[in-house]
Amino acid sequence: MNILDKIVIDKRKEVNLRKSLIPITQLEQSVLFERNTISLAQNLRNSQSGIIAEHKRRSPSKSVINHNLNVQDVASGYETAGVCGMSVLTDGKYFGGSLDDLIIARASSNLPLLRKEFIIDSYQILEAKAYGADVILLIAAILTRAEIKQFSELAKSLNIDVLLEVHNEEELHKSIMPSIDMLGVNNRNLKTFEVSLETSKQLSQLIPNDFVKVSESGISSVEAIKELQPFGYKGFLIGENFMKTDNPGESAKEFIKGLL
Numbered sequence: 001m002n003i004l005d006k007i008v009i010d011k012r013k014e015v016n017l018r019k020s021l022i023p024i025t026q027l028e029q030s031v032l033f034e035r036n037t038i039s040l041a042q043n044l045r046n047s048q049s050g051i052i053a054e055h056k057r058r059s060p061s062k063s064v065i066n067h068n069l070n071v072q073d074v075a076s077g078y079e080t081a082g083v084c085g086m087s088v089l090t091d092g093k094y095f096g097g098s099l100d101d102l103i104i105a106r107a108s109s110n111l112p113l114l115r116k117e118f119i120i121d122s123y124q125i126l127e128a129k130a131y132g133a134d135v136i137l138l139i140a141a142i143l144t145r146a147e148i149k150q151f152s153e154l155a156k157s158l159n160i161d162v163l164l165e166v167h168n169e170e171e172l173h174k175s176i177m178p179s180i181d182m183l184g185v186n187n188r189n190l191k192t193f194e195v196s197l198e199t200s201k202q203l204s205q206l207i208p209n210d211f212v213k214v215s216e217s218g219i220s221s222v223e224a225i226k227e228l229q230p231f232g233y234k235g236f237l238i239g240e241n242f243m244k245t246d247n248p249g250e251s252a253k254e255f256i257k258g259l260l
């Protein structure tokens with residue numbers, strides 16, 4: 001069994017327990033449910049840098065990235081650096097994140113926040129809203145077309161943007177629909193962890209222009225971004241390159257300076 005299948009099996013159990021702990025009616029009572037969300041897609045269309053900076057403590061492909069930081073400092077540092085949006089990993093078992101990280105990031109910045117999660121149930125989208133997210137990630141590799149449609153339409157009804165992630169042509173064809181705002185090409189194969197920017201280059205021409213194109217993972221230099229821009233990419237999701245340093249905000253700031 002590949003790692004993605006394992007994550008999904010664990011996630012189903014986790015979500016079922018969460019549902020028994022906090023009913024939907026309670027999620028809907030969060031003050032954040034009334035909050036006006038900020039559109040990441042809109043921000044990216046108007047941005048020079050297009051950097052979406054991630055908070056990630058560890059991952060299955062790299063056991064430890066950084067455990068010595070707090071989300072508050074990282075979120076406010078990214079905001080000061082002038083990033084376009086922030087991605088917050090909320091998976092606990094494989095990435096060391098939590099919904100608390102999301103709410104702390106919300107309390108510490110006004111950036112559009114992406115809930116980075118393996119979404120397999122509409123309950124998680126209501127949670128995303130209740131904990132202050134502006135954007136959700138949907139991963140084509142673990143969803144059917146019907147699920148992508150159902151989940152993205154629910155997100156839109158809550159004024160939440162949808163970033164749909166693909167890794168190959170088949171996933172891309174399955175996912176194209178009007179309720180998607182941004183199409184993310186993951187340069188990392190979530191089943192084998194192989195990383196290649198070629199994935200973004202090859203798939204770019206197949207993505208219709210009405211979607212904001214985002215290139216995800218394995219980006220560690222300004223040169224990489226300059227290489228991807230001619231392929232139509234407007235957003236660049238960067239985690240490890242910032243998180244492995246002592247001061248991710250400062251690293252993001254230097255990076256953006258080099259880019260502009």
Ligand SMILES: O=P(O)(O)OC[C@@H](O)[C@@H](O)c1c[nH]c2ccccc12
Nearest residue numbers: 186216217218219237238239240241
């Ligand atoms: O740390 P990197 O290589 O810069 O990658 C960031 C981000 O793209 C990556 O964390 C990611 C992309 N898609 C995901 C889906 C689930 C978990 C994590 C991810």
